[in-house]
Amino acid sequence: MAKIIDDETIENVCILAKLALTEEEKEKAKADMQKMLDYVDKLDELDTEAVEPLTHIFGSDNVFRDDVVTNGDCRKEMLANAPKAREWQYQVPKTIG
Amino acid sequence: MDLDKLTALELAEKIKQHQIGVLDGVKYVFDNIEKKDPKVHAYLETWKKEAFTRAKQVEKGIADGTYTGPLAGVPIAIKDNICIRGKKTTCASKILENFVPTYNAEVIDRLEKAGLVIIGKTNMDEFAMGSTTETSAFGVTRNPWNTDHVPGGSSGGSCAAVAAGETFLALGSDTGGSIRQPSSFCGVTGLKPTYGTVSRYGLIAYASSLDQIGPVGRDTADCAALLEIIAGHDSKDSTSIDRKDTDFSKDMKGHLLGMKFGVPKEYLSEGLDPEVKESFMNALKVLTAQGSIVEFFSVKTMEYMIPAYYIIASAEASSNLERFDGVKYGYRAEGCTELHDMYKRTRTEGFGEEVKRRIMLGSFVLSSGYYDAYYLKALKTKALIRQEFDSAFHKYDVLLAPAAPYTAPKIGESLKDPLAMYLGDIYTVAVNLCGLPGITVPCGTDKKGLPIGIQMIGDCFMEKKILRAAVNFEAGRGAFPLAAEGGKKA
Numbered sequence: 001m002a003k004i005i006d007d008e009t010i011e012n013v014c015i016l017a018k019l020a021l022t023e024e025e026k027e028k029a030k031a032d033m034q035k036m037l038d039y040v041d042k043l044d045e046l047d048t049e050a051v052e053p054l055t056h057i058f059g060s061d062n063v064f065r066d067d068v069v070t071n072g073d074c075r076k077e078m079l080a081n082a083p084k085a086r087e088w089q090y091q092v093p094k095t096i097g
Numbered sequence: 098m099d100l101d102k103l104t105a106l107e108l109a110e111k112i113k114q115h116q117i118g119v120l121d122g123v124k125y126v127f128d129n130i131e132k133k134d135p136k137v138h139a140y141l142e143t144w145k146k147e148a149f150t151r152a153k154q155v156e157k158g159i160a161d162g163t164y165t166g167p168l169a170g171v172p173i174a175i176k177d178n179i180c181i182r183g184k185k186t187t188c189a190s191k192i193l194e195n196f197v198p199t200y201n202a203e204v205i206d207r208l209e210k211a212g213l214v215i216i217g218k219t220n221m222d223e224f225a226m227g228s229t230t231e232t233s234a235f236g237v238t239r240n241p242w243n244t245d246h247v248p249g250g251s252s253g254g255s256c257a258a259v260a261a262g263e264t265f266l267a268l269g270s271d272t273g274g275s276i277r278q279p280s281s282f283c284g285v286t287g288l289k290p291t292y293g294t295v296s297r298y299g300l301i302a303y304a305s306s307l308d309q310i311g312p313v314g315r316d317t318a319d320c321a322a323l324l325e326i327i328a329g330h331d332s333k334d335s336t337s338i339d340r341k342d343t344d345f346s347k348d349m350k351g352h353l354l355g356m357k358f359g360v361p362k363e364y365l366s367e368g369l370d371p372e373v374k375e376s377f378m379n380a381l382k383v384l385t386a387q388g389s390i391v392e393f394f395s396v397k398t399m400e401y402m403i404p405a406y407y408i409i410a411s412a413e414a415s416s417n418l419e420r421f422d423g424v425k426y427g428y429r430a431e432g433c434t435e436l437h438d439m440y441k442r443t444r445t446e447g448f449g450e451e452v453k454r455r456i457m458l459g460s461f462v463l464s465s466g467y468y469d470a471y472y473l474k475a476l477k478t479k480a481l482i483r484q485e486f487d488s489a490f491h492k493y494d495v496l497l498a499p500a501a502p503y504t505a506p507k508i509g510e511s512l513k514d515p516l517a518m519y520l521g522d523i524y525t526v527a528v529n530l531c532g533l534p535g536i537t538v539p540c541g542t543d544k545k546g547l548p549i550g551i552q553m554i555g556d557c558f559m560e561k562k563i564l565r566a567a568v569n570f571e572a573g574r575g576a577f578p579l580a581a582e583g584g585k586k587a
Contacts, residue, residue, distance in 0.1 A: 003470075013457050016415075017415060017459075029457055033454075039516060040404035043405065046477075052480060078425070081195070083423060083428070090425055
């Protein structure tokens with residue numbers, strides 16, 4: 001039996017996902033997620049006790065290289081993408097009280 | 098000259114022999130774009146003037162020996178999740194509607210060096226999440242074979258553009274079937290390479306452990322030639338593999354005598370449309386007629402593939418898409434007075450429904466208390482699926498499967514029930530979970546005139562085997578046309 005998605009779980013998921021849903025959207029999200037979890041519950045049929053989780057298909061060794069700058073200065077172009085910028089810096093709403 | 102009948106390789110050859118100009122190829126695709134794209138909507142953006150300028154430059158470069166590759170002078174379209182410097186790259190999402198990358202994806206640099214002419218960016222499901230190209234924030238793409246139907250997805254724009262003659266070649270990306278399934282729906286050829294073969298640098302990430310860029314074209318040889326150009330080690334992608342065997346076009350034409358094909362028999366049971374099954378079974382006959390051996394075998398993990406895939410893909414998506422916060426690029430909600438309010442409102446307004454659904458599922462399966470039960474369980478299931486494919490490849494050279502359980506659905510039918518749409522990915526997701534290469538080749542049409550594709554799957558690094566199988570299959574099948582007429586019903 002899958003985990004029951006209640007209001008508290010959806011609230012928590014919204015905090016983690018940084019989303020602000022309306023009550024109506026939350027109800028829909030609850031139903032959608034419940035349906036999906038009921039479905040993926042199928043995995044419980046598999047005995048995976050002795051199975052190692054597989055993250056990387058070809059191993060996961062770190063890849064190192066020398067820390068050398070190869071790109072040019074794109075400051076202007078990068079800032080041009082910012083929704084708001086001031087004095088060559090990204091501008092965001094007040095972060096401290 | 099009827100350019101509808103030329104492959105990209107043939108076009109490039111004729112350009113080299115001065116029978117046709119680079120500009121002629123570019124003009125042909127823009128004529129088709131102007132005629133058909135108002136209805137098909139394969140493209141989000143094209144740049145005609147620049148393409149013409151580039152065509153002239155490439156023409157010169159071919160003459161002076163700068164561009165000697167087999168696809169020099171060929172027009173190509175790029176899926177809109179691949180960065181091109183100075184060109185909007187939106188992932189078909191409102192949250193990136195104005196994003197202009199300051200750098201090229203590695204594949205773009207390689208295309209430019211090889212003398213291809215990039216003509217525009219193609220539509221897709223938002224952030225490559227979807228199987229129909231209907232989740233795009235900028236309108237649906239329609240199937241050029243019948244515009245009441247979807248082109249598949251998520252690389253639906255790229256596949257529709259090739260099918261409509263609106264380009265010769267395209268790049269797509271494949272995370273759970275996003276090249277192979279729309280290729281099947283649009284009657285074109287599309288290949289997902291072994292994980293790590295093509296650099297992901299500059300591909301906006303959906304699920305990093307599964308994403309691969311791959312070619313879409315009019316036939317297998319075109320895909321092999323394009324893959325040769327984009328494959329290769331790149332130090333900017335830590336999962337990039339240094340392969341020595343990227344001469345994919347070599348030995349493609351060898352015979353199939355004695356080649357062993359395996360067909361998972363569970364793939365042909367419940368849920369497979371009878372017309373697709375019939376076309377698939379006929380394709381098997383084409384292969385056995387050439388002296389290959391086709392056997393059926395059992396895949397016990399089939400029903401666990403979709404659950405494992407959607408848990409892993411959503412988990413990675415929730416992490417990858419955290420970067421879209423309205424600070425450095427993309428959309429920002431208006432009138433936010435506080436930082437967290439800005440994050441939340443930006444993301445809520447900027448992401449579409451399907452993307453939010455996957456971010457939420459991913460956040461949940463990774464959250465404290467549920468990580469082991471869902472995410473870890475999915476990774477263990479992935480290990481079991483891999484074991485099954487490993488043992489299948491001990492017995493068979495290439496595995497065969499349909500690309501999708503049905504032909505292209507009607508527009509508006511799929512998004513009503515997300516879970517039902519996910520189930521349509523049943524034949525494609527395991528290939529990504531196991532890092533395998535897979536190609537879809539057209540094998541017929543249904544009674545409605547919609548294309549059907551056969552999928553050929555190889556063991557890791559065995560692209561050459563699937564390419565040989567595909568080339569021989571094409572020879573046995575005979576020519577497969579482009580979509581009859583953009584906008585006209587088949």
